[in-house]
Amino acid sequence: MGLEFIQLSLVPLLVAILASIICALPGNFLLLRRQSLMGDAVSHVVLPGVVGAFVMTGSLSTVPMMLGAAIAAVIAIALIETIRRLGKVEPGAAMGVVFTALFALGVLWLELSRSSSVHLDVEHVLYGNLENLIWLDAQGWDALIDPQALAGLPAALPRLLALLLVVAVSLAVLWRALVAGTFDPAFAASVGAKPGLTGMTLLVIVALAAVAAFEAVGAIIVVAMFICPAAGARLMTNRLGPQIAWSIAFAVAAALLGYVSAALLPTWLGLAHTVSAAGMIPVVGGLLLLLAAWAGPCRSAIQD
Amino acid sequence: MNALFEALLMQAGFNTALVCIGAALLGAAAGGVGTFILLRRRSLASDAAGHATLPGLTAAFIIMAWLTGDGRWMPALMVGAAISAGLGLAAVHALAARTRLPEEAAIGAVLSVFFGAGVVLMTVVQVIGTGGQAGIATYLLGSAAGMLRHEAALIAAMAFATAVAAFLLRRPLTMLCFDEDFAAMNGVAVRWIDLALSALLLAVVVTGLKVVGLVLSVALSIIPPVAARFWTNRVHHMVIVAAAIGATGGYVGAAVSSAAHNLPTGAVIVLTLFTLFIVSLLFAPARGLLAGVWRHQVFRRRVHRRQGLLALARGEAIYDGFTLRVLRSAGWIRRDGVPTQTGRRAAREAARDEALWALHRQRQPGDGAFRYYHRVMPIRAVLPPDVVRDLERQFDLADVAAAREPRRGA
Amino acid sequence: MTNIPDTPGKRTGDEGWALSIQGLTVSYGAQAVVFSVDWRVPRESMSVIVGPNGAGKSTLLKAMLGIIPAVSGEVRIFGQPFASQRDRIAYVPQRASVDWDFPASVFDVVAMGQYRELGWWRRRRAQHRAHVLECLERVGMRDFADRQIGQLSGGQRQRVFMARALAQRADIYVLDEPFAGVDAATERALVEVLRSVVREGATVLCVHHDLATVTEYFQHVLLLNVRRIAAGPVHEVFTEALLQETYGGRLTALQLARMPDQARPTPSETPLAKVS
Numbered sequence: 001m002g003l004e005f006i007q008l009s010l011v012p013l014l015v016a017i018l019a020s021i022i023c024a025l026p027g028n029f030l031l032l033r034r035q036s037l038m039g040d041a042v043s044h045v046v047l048p049g050v051v052g053a054f055v056m057t058g059s060l061s062t063v064p065m066m067l068g069a070a071i072a073a074v075i076a077i078a079l080i081e082t083i084r085r086l087g088k089v090e091p092g093a094a095m096g097v098v099f100t101a102l103f104a105l106g107v108l109w110l111e112l113s114r115s116s117s118v119h120l121d122v123e124h125v126l127y128g129n130l131e132n133l134i135w136l137d138a139q140g141w142d143a144l145i146d147p148q149a150l151a152g153l154p155a156a157l158p159r160l161l162a163l164l165l166v167v168a169v170s171l172a173v174l175w176r177a178l179v180a181g182t183f184d185p186a187f188a189a190s191v192g193a194k195p196g197l198t199g200m201t202l203l204v205i206v207a208l209a210a211v212a213a214f215e216a217v218g219a220i221i222v223v224a225m226f227i228c229p230a231a232g233a234r235l236m237t238n239r240l241g242p243q244i245a246w247s248i249a250f251a252v253a254a255a256l257l258g259y260v261s262a263a264l265l266p267t268w269l270g271l272a273h274t275v276s277a278a279g280m281i282p283v284v285g286g287l288l289l290l291l292a293a294w295a296g297p298c299r300s301a302i303q304d
Numbered sequence: 305m306n307a308l309f310e311a312l313l314m315q316a317g318f319n320t321a322l323v324c325i326g327a328a329l330l331g332a333a334a335g336g337v338g339t340f341i342l343l344r345r346r347s348l349a350s351d352a353a354g355h356a357t358l359p360g361l362t363a364a365f366i367i368m369a370w371l372t373g374d375g376r377w378m379p380a381l382m383v384g385a386a387i388s389a390g391l392g393l394a395a396v397h398a399l400a401a402r403t404r405l406p407e408e409a410a411i412g413a414v415l416s417v418f419f420g421a422g423v424v425l426m427t428v429v430q431v432i433g434t435g436g437q438a439g440i441a442t443y444l445l446g447s448a449a450g451m452l453r454h455e456a457a458l459i460a461a462m463a464f465a466t467a468v469a470a471f472l473l474r475r476p477l478t479m480l481c482f483d484e485d486f487a488a489m490n491g492v493a494v495r496w497i498d499l500a501l502s503a504l505l506l507a508v509v510v511t512g513l514k515v516v517g518l519v520l521s522v523a524l525s526i527i528p529p530v531a532a533r534f535w536t537n538r539v540h541h542m543v544i545v546a547a548a549i550g551a552t553g554g555y556v557g558a559a560v561s562s563a564a565h566n567l568p569t570g571a572v573i574v575l576t577l578f579t580l581f582i583v584s585l586l587f588a589p590a591r592g593l594l595a596g597v598w599r600h601q602v603f604r605r606r607v608h609r610r611q612g613l614l615a616l617a618r619g620e621a622i623y624d625g626f627t628l629r630v631l632r633s634a635g636w637i638r639r640d641g642v643p644t645q646t647g648r649r650a651a652r653e654a655a656r657d658e659a660l661w662a663l664h665r666q667r668q669p670g671d672g673a674f675r676y677y678h679r680v681m682p683i684r685a686v687l688p689p690d691v692v693r694d695l696e697r698q699f700d701l702a703d704v705a706a707a708r709e710p711r712r713g714a
Numbered sequence: 715m716t717n718i719p720d721t722p723g724k725r726t727g728d729e730g731w732a733l734s735i736q737g738l739t740v741s742y743g744a745q746a747v748v749f750s751v752d753w754r755v756p757r758e759s760m761s762v763i764v765g766p767n768g769a770g771k772s773t774l775l776k777a778m779l780g781i782i783p784a785v786s787g788e789v790r791i792f793g794q795p796f797a798s799q800r801d802r803i804a805y806v807p808q809r810a811s812v813d814w815d816f817p818a819s820v821f822d823v824v825a826m827g828q829y830r831e832l833g834w835w836r837r838r839r840a841q842h843r844a845h846v847l848e849c850l851e852r853v854g855m856r857d858f859a860d861r862q863i864g865q866l867s868g869g870q871r872q873r874v875f876m877a878r879a880l881a882q883r884a885d886i887y888v889l890d891e892p893f894a895g896v897d898a899a900t901e902r903a904l905v906e907v908l909r910s911v912v913r914e915g916a917t918v919l920c921v922h923h924d925l926a927t928v929t930e931y932f933q934h935v936l937l938l939n940v941r942r943i944a945a946g947p948v949h950e951v952f953t954e955a956l957l958q959e960t961y962g963g964r965l966t967a968l969q970l971a972r973m974p975d976q977a978r979p980t981p982s983e984t985p986l987a988k989v990s
Contacts, residue, residue: 032816036409037348040416086585086593087533092348092408097530097581100523104574107445111566122568126444126519127423176834180826183816183863189781190805191829191882220355220519221423224416231409238862240817262424273431279423286417299403404815596743603744607785611737611750624737624786666959674962678746678940 006138009263011154012130012216016255016281018160019216022167022209023225024251028244029171029202031230033182037092039226041099042203043210043219045076047106047125050211055113062159066208073207076102077200103219128218128278130259133157156215163212170205174198179240217278224282229254232289235296250292254285307563316562319456323448324558326460327515327573331524331554333467334512335546337504338525339532340470343481343539344501347526348411352396353389353509354521355415358422360388361443361513362429369432376439378455382510385518389506392418446517446570448558455514462511467547470504477501478539515558517570523577524550531581534588549584553577605630606680612636613654616643657682660695729793732757732886732917733778738787740770740777747773751787751942755919756934758912762922762948765938766961771921772808772890774938779805779888791886801830804884806875808891814864820874821859824849827881849877852910854903869900876904880911887911889920905931925965928952 030039049072053064076098083094110122137143137152144150171178180188181195188195206226213222233246258281266274293299310316314324341347364384369375392414399410430437442450451459470477476497479487488494505525512521532545557573586593604626612627613636622628622641631637636647643651660683664671676686684692733755740748748770755761763771776782778789780796791799804827824846825838832838850856853873858866863874872892879887887908893901908918908931922928928935929948937943937951937960944951944960958965 031405031409032813034406034408036406036412037351040351040412082593083530083585086591086596087530088591089342089530089533090345090347092345093342093526093530096347096351096522096526097578100520100527100574101578101581104520104523104571104578107568107571108575111568111571122445123441173834176826176829176832179816179818179822180829182813183818183823183826184807184812186776186781186807186811187805187826187878188829190779190803190807191827192800193829220419221416223412224420227409227412227416231405231413234405235403238817239819243817274427276423276427279420279425279427282417282420283424286413286420289413289417293399293403293405599744600741603741604785607739607741607746607749611739611786614750615737623788627786666955668963671962674940675745678749679744680746680749 003140006141006143007136008134009259010138011133011135011157012263012277013256013259015133015154015156015160015216016130016259016277017252018157018164019213019222020225020229020251020255020281021248022160022164023213023222024229024247025167025171025244026202026206026209027226027230028233028240028247029178029182030206030226031234033199033202035203036227036231037095038203039206039210040223041076041080041095042073042206043213043222043226044099044103045072045106046207046210046214047219048072048102048109049106049207050214051106051109051113055109062155062162065211069207069211070204072102073204074200077203124215124218126218126220127276128213128221129156129215130217130277131263133215160212163208167205167209170201174201178202217281221278221282224285225251225254228282228285228289232292232296235292235299238298250285250288254281254288258282258284308560310563312556312559319451319453320559320562322453322456322460323451323515323562324555326456326463327448327554327558327569328551329460329463329467329554330508330512330515331528331550331552331573331577332547333463333470333550334508334524334554335528335532335548335550336467336470336543337501337508338550339529339539339543339546340477340481340501341505341525342529342533344498346501348408348522349393349396350505350509350525351522352392352411352415352418353505354518356392356418357385357389357509357513357518358419358444359425360384360386360391361518362422362425362440363388365429365440366425366432369429375429378458378514381443382513385513386506386510388418389509390502393502393506442517443513444517444519445568446512446515446520446561446573448515448561448569449565451514459511459515462507466504466507466511469500469507473497473500473504474543481539515554515569516573517568520570520574523570523574524554527574527577527581528553531577531584534584534591536590549577549580553580603680609634610654610680613647613651614658616647616651617655656699657684660692660699663695663699664691730757731755731790732759732792733919734790734793735774735778736788736790738774738777738789739785740773740782741785746785746940748777748938749941751936751938753936753942753945755917757792757917758915759934760908760912760918760920760932761934761936762920762928762932763936763938764922764925764928764960765943766964769939769960771938775805775888775890775919775921779803802885804879804882804887806879806887806889806892808894809868809871809875816863818863819859820850820855820861820863820866821846823863823874824877824881827878830882846877846881849880850874852880852907853877867897868895869897872896872904873900876907880907884916886917886919889918891921891923894923925957 027039030036046069049068050065053068054060057064079098080094083089083097084091087094107122133154133156135153137149139149177188177193177198180193181198185195210222213225217225229247229250232250233243236246237243259277261284262275262277262280307316314321341350361381361384364381365375368377368380396407396410396414399405399413400407426437426440429440476487476492479490479492480494480497484494508525509521512524516524528546528550529542531549532542535545536542553573553576557576558569561567561569561572584592589595608624608627608630612622612631615622628641631647632639635644636650637643661677664683665674673686731754735751735753738748738751739746751774763774765771773782777784789796791802828842832842847856847859850859853876855870855873855877858870863871866874892904912918929952932948934946935948935951936945937956939960939962944956
């Protein structure tokens with residue numbers, strides 16, 4: 001198992017776990033702010049941002065992609081707010097208009113600017129890219145400390161490590177303003193906690209997380225990474241700190257169990273083929289959520 | 305280009321024409337049903353329904369492939385899709401009702417988890433190896449170009465049937481959207497009609513799978529009604545406008561996508577609808593953006609004129625730049641800020657108008673006409689002339705004590 | 715006589731007032747919700763805004779505090795432009811905008827009042843924690859510090875929000891319907907806290923819904939119904955005629971009768987359109 005595991009499965013597994021954590025962290029706040037579906041919307045709208053960055057720079061390097069995603073998110077949020085106010089429609093409908101249109105734009109743009117040199121096509125957008133994250137330069141466990149082998153590491157892994165740091169630090173900085181703005185926006189505005197700006201920044205962080213998770217599981221399944229761990233955690237506790245901790249635990253469990261059951265279990269059971277890890281991760285995440293909904297200590301609706 | 309015009313004008317062959325008509329009918333049905341869903345505030349539940357079709361779709365494929373060797377029989381796929389979408393909607397409802405989670409979180413969870421399960425089943429299809437995965441992939445983003453004649457005919461028929469069903473149910477649906485309790489008291493079986501609405505939604509989603517794809521199917525139910533919102537406030541009109549917008553988007557999108565085979569139909573249709581939406585947002589006279597901005601500017605000028613004139617009448621200094629500009633452009637003050645003859649007269653008029661309103665408020669405190677008072681409209685334009693004459697008479701009698709001379713020396 | 719002052723924008727004479735509003739107009743669409751309101755709130759006073767539903771009272775507060783934009787008008791705090799004096803004001807909004815499901819304890823909520831002081835980076839030290847507990851003590855909620863905010867009654871929640879305002883160490887306290895939906899004991903306790911804060915040199919401004927207690931609690935009043943109907947000391951302005959004008963004639967004899975004797979003014983013939 002050793003060599004095959006390190007070369008074929010180690011990096012995808014780590015990428016899946018990191019992506020899960022990166023999404024679960026802001027997912028907690030999305031859930032508390034009743035903006036989980038903004039997570040859905042943002043995951044869809046980053047597509048034209050990424051395609052735009054790719055078209056303009058000809059490559060899939062980190063900074064242009066993140067920048068493209070952030071810009072797309074900001075434009076989308078502004079559009080959603082405008083539509084909500086002018087049309088006096090519910091936020092869900094405004095979101096639906098914007099994210100479907102921007103996603104369609106991204107898909108079309110992608111088709112029209114197809115390049116065989118760079119690995120970005122509609123399948124990857126929908127299901128992610130985990131199985132291609134192979135590390136053939138690794139010849140054993142000592143490759144982890146061998147600089148030459150590390151040079152051949154798929155770019156996704158160091159990118160996600162960096163992004164985890166960025167997301168964690170950003171949330172730490174935003175923490176007080178976010179808490180005040182979510183609990184009582186009118187009060188927060190009066191003490192200069194700028195709830196509008198804070199909310200926008202949170203969504204930009206969500207956009208960055210979405211781009212990162214893109215290559216793990218694709219645009220649609222990333223929504224499960226934003227919602228399921230945080231939702232499960234919410235049903236386990238009434239306090240914010242423990243909720244974050246639970247969400248990280250659920251995220252890691254979903255990624256680990258999901259990947260193992262899809263990519264490794266079939267081989268261990270002697271079956272000839274594996275199934276999609278990108279698909280299995282949300283399925284496990286959903287099962288964990290169901291477990292929390294059935295048995296979690298804080299699952300029932302509060303009687304006010 | 306030629307191919308595009310041919311497709312748009314129904315010159316590109318019977319197949320293409322049938323597909324375009326089917327797409328138009330689908331758009332109309334989706335727009336109409338979507339209006340009721342929007343009014344019932346359930347728009348994003350359609351997203352859950354759309355994505356939740358994938359596992360059922362794929363499972364049906366696997367079963368059909370096992371039974372008949374070829375999984376691609378559309379009616380079976382539609383049935384499978386409808387069943388899993390129905391389960392998805394039920395799961396959303398259960399999660400939201402039995403836990404503290406908000407409905408929108410339940411929608412997102414179901415949407416992505418079911419989609420993930422579908423993706424897992426798709427890899428199983430790949431293993432079975434009947435070339436099925438490519439077949440199923442067309443249901444993700446839609447493919448008008450690859451549609452067979454009998455498939456297009458089925459889609460057109462189903463869309464038509466859905467539209468007819470929505471039309472037949474329009475009265476109870478409208479009542480339900482306005483006021484649930486009132487509807488219940490007037491004999492509308494609320495739970496059944498809600499179920500019917502969900503069934504109509506499922507029909508729209510399932511019919512549109514091959515046309516617009518399951519990822520974007522929600523767009524067909526959301527964009528036309530939201531666009532129609534800018535044109536009208538009335539439900540009947542909204543349904544008609546939404547159906548028209550949906551039909552146009554469906555038709556044009558299918559035509560363009562038939563001419564250009566590599567463009568996913570769903571994306572083209574959605575972008576067509578979005579263009580129509582932007583046009584509605586900007587230019588619709590009832591609630592469009594430009595109309596609103598214009599109305600606000602008109603009001604703002606009126607407010608500043610009135611405040612400026614009142615300040616002139618009281619001899620107060622005016623600091624606000626916009627007020628000064630407005631007064632200048634009306635010829636009421638000179639460049640240096642000294643009021644002109646007409647300005648002084650206008651100021652007296654404005655002060656008198658305010659005083660008459662105040663007198664009216666004292667005598668008739670509850671009068672509904674005060675709505676217009678708050679729109680800064682002159683009393684003469686609002687109240688009947690004999691009432692105004694009466695007020696003037698009373699005001700002039702009290703005038704000696706209460707009327708002010710503009711104070712000298714600011 | 716010119717209407718443009720020699721030094722535009724530099725008005726003098728407002729320093730003696732805690733709050734000075736000139737010509738404030740706020741609109742919703744093409745309709746004025748608040749029109750051309752002038753008012754000056756004296757320092758170290760308990761002032762109140764009174765008017766019927768839809769009169770624009772909350773809107774006036776929010777426009778004053780810069781939370782919503784105004785079509786026209788100017789606000790000054792202690793004679794200075796509003797923007798420079800923001801941190802001297804503590805605002806207690808109506809409870810409607812609060813998310814009661816949020817996982818926060820009573821202590822957490824009061825601690826949010828220290829946001830201006832701490833920003834996002836300063837550590838919350840022992841002295842900050844002690845101040846939070848002091849504020850809780852003042853409103854009688856010290857023992858509830860660890861309770862979830864969602865589990866409290868209406869009166870207890872309002873006490874916590876008052877403590878949050880106290881934590882801001884402000885010079886002006888602006889409260890929107892602080893006693894709505896609150897039990898009698900809490901109302902008495904909160905009025906006492908407000909009075910103590912005024913004794914310490916602050917100014918209090920409330921929107922208040924209960925006409926029967928206006929003269930007991932407050933010294934200065936603004937009668938508002940989109941436009942300013944009248945303003946001034948309570949004993950001068952809080953008259954039946956002006957109240958009827960403000961409330962569009964909808965005040966019933968019962969409501970007037972419920973006001974305490976010394977507080978109920980004698981019906982009087984007031985002159986037209988008071989402008990100060």
